[in-house]
Amino acid sequence: MGWSQHGNAFLELDFRAMMTRLPGMLASSLRLARQADARAARIVLASQVGVGVAQAVSLLAVNSVLGRLIGTGTIEERLRSAAPALVTMAAVMFVAALLRAASTYATGRLEPKVERVATEMYLERAAAVELAAIEDHAFHKLLDTAQYGASSARRMISYGTRVVNAMISLITAAGVLTVLHPALLPLLITMTIPSAWGALTNARRRYESFHTWVQHARAGHLISALLTEPEAAPEIRVHGVGPFLLRHYRAMSETAEAEQARLARLAARTGLIAAAWTGLATVATYATLGGLLLSGAMALSVAGTAVIAIRSGSASLNTLVLEINALHEEALFVGDLERLYVEAADRAIPVGGDPLPDDPQEIRFENVTFAYPSDHPDDATRPALDDVTLTLPLGRIVALVGENGSGKTTLVKLLAGLYQPDRGRILWDGVDAARADRHRLAERIAMVAQDFKRWPFTAKVNVAVGRSSAPLTDERLAASVTEAGAEEVVDDLPRGLDTLLARNFSGGHELSGGQWQRLGIARAAYRRGRILIVDEPTAALDARAELEVFEKIRALAGNGQTVVLITHRLASVRHADLVHVLDQGRVVESGTPDELLASGGVYAELYALQADQFTAKLPVRKAG
Numbered sequence: 001m002g003w004s005q006h007g008n009a010f011l012e013l014d015f016r017a018m019m020t021r022l023p024g025m026l027a028s029s030l031r032l033a034r035q036a037d038a039r040a041a042r043i044v045l046a047s048q049v050g051v052g053v054a055q056a057v058s059l060l061a062v063n064s065v066l067g068r069l070i071g072t073g074t075i076e077e078r079l080r081s082a083a084p085a086l087v088t089m090a091a092v093m094f095v096a097a098l099l100r101a102a103s104t105y106a107t108g109r110l111e112p113k114v115e116r117v118a119t120e121m122y123l124e125r126a127a128a129v130e131l132a133a134i135e136d137h138a139f140h141k142l143l144d145t146a147q148y149g150a151s152s153a154r155r156m157i158s159y160g161t162r163v164v165n166a167m168i169s170l171i172t173a174a175g176v177l178t179v180l181h182p183a184l185l186p187l188l189i190t191m192t193i194p195s196a197w198g199a200l201t202n203a204r205r206r207y208e209s210f211h212t213w214v215q216h217a218r219a220g221h222l223i224s225a226l227l228t229e230p231e232a233a234p235e236i237r238v239h240g241v242g243p244f245l246l247r248h249y250r251a252m253s254e255t256a257e258a259e260q261a262r263l264a265r266l267a268a269r270t271g272l273i274a275a276a277w278t279g280l281a282t283v284a285t286y287a288t289l290g291g292l293l294l295s296g297a298m299a300l301s302v303a304g305t306a307v308i309a310i311r312s313g314s315a316s317l318n319t320l321v322l323e324i325n326a327l328h329e330e331a332l333f334v335g336d337l338e339r340l341y342v343e344a345a346d347r348a349i350p351v352g353g354d355p356l357p358d359d360p361q362e363i364r365f366e367n368v369t370f371a372y373p374s375d376h377p378d379d380a381t382r383p384a385l386d387d388v389t390l391t392l393p394l395g396r397i398v399a400l401v402g403e404n405g406s407g408k409t410t411l412v413k414l415l416a417g418l419y420q421p422d423r424g425r426i427l428w429d430g431v432d433a434a435r436a437d438r439h440r441l442a443e444r445i446a447m448v449a450q451d452f453k454r455w456p457f458t459a460k461v462n463v464a465v466g467r468s469s470a471p472l473t474d475e476r477l478a479a480s481v482t483e484a485g486a487e488e489v490v491d492d493l494p495r496g497l498d499t500l501l502a503r504n505f506s507g508g509h510e511l512s513g514g515q516w517q518r519l520g521i522a523r524a525a526y527r528r529g530r531i532l533i534v535d536e537p538t539a540a541l542d543a544r545a546e547l548e549v550f551e552k553i554r555a556l557a558g559n560g561q562t563v564v565l566i567t568h569r570l571a572s573v574r575h576a577d578l579v580h581v582l583d584q585g586r587v588v589e590s591g592t593p594d595e596l597l598a599s600g601g602v603y604a605e606l607y608a609l610q611a612d613q614f615t616a617k618l619p620v621r622k623a624g
């Protein structure tokens with residue numbers, strides 16, 4: 001994904017390149033600002049231009065005041081002739097103060113909106129990408145770095161306005177200086193170059209360091225979060241994991257601190273070099289001014305104005321350099337955000353496609369092969385699904401069985417359109433799912449995954465989130481809870497369906513694993529997808545509950561619902577219409593449970609193993 005490319009691109013940046021990019025950066029701030037609040041953006045821009053012009057006018061007024069005060073005539077005459085310029089200065093300062101207030105107000109209104117708009121775009125795009133992108137660590141790194149882009153976009157607004165302001169002041173000061181004496185302008189620039197170099201060098205180091213260390217910082221946050229999260233708390237206490245995690249946290253923090261210290265050392269050194277250089281340039285400037293005065297090439301009043309113009313010009317140039325530099329630094333982070341927008345659009349779940357048949361008879365996997373992407377291309381791991389051909393008749397219960405890691409979950413994820421096959425096709429009555437409308441396909445699927453999400457919301461939301469686009473009705477809720485056999489779970493909650501299921505919040509309540517599982521099934525029932533995928537639905541259930549859940553699942557299939565069931569409890573598979581047995585990513589057997597038992601293959605062997613556990617008089621220890 002070109003991380004190193006990005007780093008090199010930055011290394012090549014110098015002040016000239018930064019200036020070349022300035023119009024683009026300003027345009028990008030303005031675009032974001034207009035998108036967020038066009039009116040506020042107009043006020044900020046107009047008032048900043050106004051403030052800049054006011055500064056220019058006041059510098060010209062100062063020039064006029066000085067000229068008249070140092071000029072000829074009595075002190076009273078000189079004061080009187082300077083009065084109009086003094087009044088102009090006061091009026092201009094008053095207008096500038098009003099404009100500044102308007103800009104402060106509009107900027108304050110604009111900044112949070114810009115951050116919100118940028119964050120919304122970030123979240124919207126992140127939520128729309130393929131699952132494979134979310135699981136890709138390079139894309140995740142981009143997600144991590146890009147999240148800082150929204151606050152940078154916010155800051156770009158103030159930096160952008162200050163750049164505009166400083167540019168106008170500088171143009172004025174430079175104009176006045178050039179008129180006074182042509183030698184003064186290069187001197188002004190020489191005085192400012194060192195601080196520009198210092199600021200740019202430090203910013204480059206900070207940005208490079210940020211990119212190198214972002215993964216490290218993320219891991220550090222992860223460890224500190226583990227130490228406080230409720231899910232890890234029991235093991236931390238019983239297994240004494242606390243000191244182990246703390247040790248890692250400390251080691252990681254110390255490495256990060258060393259990096260900060262390195263940056264500080266370099267920044268101090270750069271600062272000293274820049275200060276020495278500025279000192280020399282300042283001495284040279286005032287020596288030149290003195291020389292011009294001594295040689296009579298410049299009048300005293302002009303020298304006075306020149307000193308003020310040099311001071312104001314170098315202050316503007318300094319501000320301009322620092323603000324452009326800050327703007328540039330923020331623009332790099334906004335650049336990450338913009339790259340994320342592009343990358344996320346490339347990896348987004350496609351919109352549109354062929355319609356799926358209204359009432360398909362079967363879904364067929366044809367020579368489907370799928371391997372999870374590997375970080376190391378030379379890793380020769382076997383694919384999770386290897387040339388799988390099987391049929392899932394709709395309106396029936398189809399069970400997928402096989403040992404851990406045999407590819408069952410991967411297969412249902414492909415069925416749900418979460419991944420696309422590397423080879424082969426998934427056909428819905430002849431329509432290739434790869435070309436089908438993915439959003440329509442997902443509409444038809446309800447899924448209780450092994451690790452389904454326990455949303456930190458109320459029980460009601462936890463069920464209704466199964467189809468959040470549908471209006472939430474009590475009838476639909478109650479029916480789903482009943483279908484999942486979750487009535488008792490809900491009745492036992494202190495505030496019924498309105499109970500918050502997040503124990504670390506006040507008023508929150510925690511459910512047991514089995515209770516959660518029933519709520520997960522209720523969620524899938526609420527979705528009313530035509531194909532219900534249940535991955536290990538009874539793993540956390542007691543024997544009675546397990547029987548009950550399978551009864552419910554059977555009843556669903558009785559109503560014409562297709563159920564794709566993954567389970568290790570082979571006794572529960574007895575009622576399936578069709579069983580596919582997977583082994584190391586391949587389909588090794590298919591048939592009805594009775595056919596498979598009779599054939600004496602893998603299924604029969606696994607079944608016998610489980611049956612033995614109940615029939616054996618003495619515990620049998622397996623050799624090996």
Ligand SMILES: Nc1ncnc2c1ncn2[C@@H]1O[C@H](COP(=O)(O)OP(=O)(O)OP(=O)(O)O)[C@@H](O)[C@H]1O
Pocket residue numbers: 135372373384402403404405406407408409410411
């Ligand atoms: N997100 C993932 N990224 C990389 N590899 C994965 C991922 N999920 C699963 N795998 C690998 O794919 C293979 C098949 O895993 P899968 O989860 O499909 O098996 P399973 O039959 O459902 O196992 P179990 O019975 O333990 O749930 C395994 O080797 C596993 O390590």
